[in-house]
Amino acid sequence: MDVEETTLPGIGLRHDFRTRSGRRVGVVSHHGGRRELVIYDTDDMDTCSESIPLTAEESDALAELLGAPHIVERLNNLGKAFAGIVGEQIKITPGSPYDGQPLGETHARTRTGASIVAVVRDQQVIASPRPDFGFVAGDVVVVVGTPENTAAVAELFRVG
């Protein structure tokens, strides 16, 4: 499969590819984080017959439905792929202010800039946990971001 990447100056990036069934689908990633799912016309392959704007939350949900578990596999290679971005595992210790609290309460993304991409509990990986996911002591949280940002998340889980 050949995914084509095109920069859209002033807008963002477009990725698209041809499916085996002969359709062309793509995703436009706007600079602000908004996504657009585009499906190309069968007669005129240059035009999209459908373009569906998705909020950040909606595209997360769609990605999850389409097989987000792959994300965890790729996490291991992340350090090599992007310089300056690290994946960090942070253990929730008993007595952490978020022991027993839902993920949404941490506001980790807004407060630190790093993203919680998975939680490991009892050797099981829960990919893309939802905001209502409840933490318990012993969980290992996988965060991705710059070293400073991920360190800030560790601090967040330790002292709040």
Place this chain on the structure above:
Amino acid sequence: MDIAATFLELGAVLFTLGLLGHCATIVGISPIPFYLLGGLAFGHGGLFPLGASEEFIEVGAEIGVVLLLLTLGLEYTAQELIDGLRRQAPTGALDLTLNALPGVAAAFLLGWGPLAAVVLGGVTAISSSGIIAKVLTDLGRVGNRETPVVLSVLVLEDLAMAVYLPILTALLAHQTLAQGSVTLLVALAALVCVLVLALRYGRQVSRLVHNPNADPNSEILLLRLMGLALLVAGAAQQVRVSAAVGAFLVGIAVSGPVAEGAREVLTPLRDLFAAVFFVFFGLQTEPSEIPPVFLPALLLALAGVATKVFTGWWAARKAGIGTMGRYRAGAALVARGEFSIVIAGLAVVADVEPKLGAFAACYVLIMAIVGPLAARVVEPIVRKITRRSRRKTVTSLSA
């Protein structure tokens, strides 16, 4: 200054513009022509001539130009500009020569001389990235395969503005060749410096206006960026490079997530002052001057449509886009707007030619309406033409 009278007038102007903008949205066209018409109505010889608020509107219009160019600079990163120049230089050259030509020719045909030719060449060459971006989004064509072609043409026009504006300012100020070349060199050196700075030290430059760790709210970003833009614009004006270019360079230098945030906080402010700018331009034009220049402006508009469609068609063909996509790219580029008025505005202030303002206003009025319309109707028109020609082939085959 009579505060009461100023407020009453300014309020009436802005409210009227709001109503006109509302009408534009209902009809589905760009509000720019409506703002220009509003300006004409409020100007000398118009329906409701303004008095007390003119002084404010004049300064507001200048700020509008600074904001238009600042947000234009923020739109593209230095990397995108360099990439565009590297990959699409022939397209850019074709676009600028082909589309400046009608303006230059019109100036000579009207007997206006070389200075007006330089101005009109700029007015006809530069597309409106604001209108085009809006049309592409509205028509759901952002994901289309011809869209990168359209955008790269806009990127190159952007860069060309940074070179063209100082040349124009120098010419309009009646500088000698030596003075003019110094101005131009200063501007070019500044452009190169800013591009290098933004590429190498983008993050540090962006820190100058915003530190994401220290100030979480956007008002500090707004104040610092606006302050920096005005400082640089003022300094540029002082050395006769043109305030607009200064603001544009600040926009390029700021990059990354800061640019994204900056665009968000600046957009409402830009919309307000850009509207004031269009009104100011309309104010300086006597409505009675419009009818005599309407026909030449219409002819120039026809030429402008043809040259832009050809540019887009050619660029898209080069990128391997199909027939329909080529015409779509061409039609998308037709719209002219804010930057044509910025260029014409400089010439009007310098009093190049008495009728130039009315002529340019008329041209932009037509093009800002025709542009989005062309983008909408291009598909049915091309489909009709190709179907007819196909039918002809079929009949000739069966015969």
